[in-house]
Amino acid sequence: MFALDPRLQQDTLPIGDFPLCRLLLSNDSNYPWFILVPRIDGISEVFQLDVADQQRVWQESTVLAQLLNEGFGADKMNIGALGNVVSQLHVHVIVRKRDDAAWPAPVWGKHPAKPYSDEQLAAIRARLREILPADFMFLEA
Numbered sequence: 397m398f399a400l401d402p403r404l405q406q407d408t409l410p411i412g413d414f415p416l417c418r419l420l421l422s423n424d425s426n427y428p429w430f431i432l433v434p435r436i437d438g439i440s441e442v443f444q445l446d447v448a449d450q451q452r453v454w455q456e457s458t459v460l461a462q463l464l465n466e467g468f469g470a471d472k473m474n475i476g477a478l479g480n481v482v483s484q485l486h487v488h489v490i491v492r493k494r495d496d497a498a499w500p501a502p503v504w505g506k507h508p509a510k511p512y513s514d515e516q517l518a519a520i521r522a523r524l525r526e527i528l529p530a531d532f533m534f535l536e537a
Contacts, residue, residue, distance in 0.1 A: 398435040401484040407509070409517065411524060412534040416452040417487075419460070419532070424509035425516055426498070428468050428491035432457055433484065440483040457487050459529065464491050467527035474503070 400418065408420035408431060416436075422429035434445065434453055442450055461473045474490040490503055498506035512520070525534065 414456045432487040
């Protein structure tokens with residue numbers, strides 16, 4: 397049974413599900429920072445997935461990045477799977493803009509997280525409803 401790492405639960409807001417991955421929003425309004433987590437228990441590395449799921453993770457990451465790039469007016473998309481703090485396999489997909497709080501440095505540890513207001517979160521969810529594909533299943537807010 398799939399369980400989200402407690403640190404991810406603490407630091408993110410659930411958005412919904414692609415066919416394989418849960419989509420989370422990092423609760424940091426400094427950046428549109430999304431996280432994909434394959435809904436498979438006990439996985440910490442991409443190579444632990446079977447080939448079909450490896451392809452699905454990268455497909456979902458790519459689709460998400462492309463839609464966010466266009467839908468959020470990115471100057472650059474940052475995509476990475478690090479897992480040094482949270483070992484559960486997860487992929488960061490971060491919309492970067494030249495005027496964001498950390499540009500051009502990495503976002504990690506640059507500035508304290510600034511939680512989303514209810515209005516900001518509603519606006520992000522509304523934008524995602526416009527741009528995400530039909531096979532995406534939103535979780536209730």
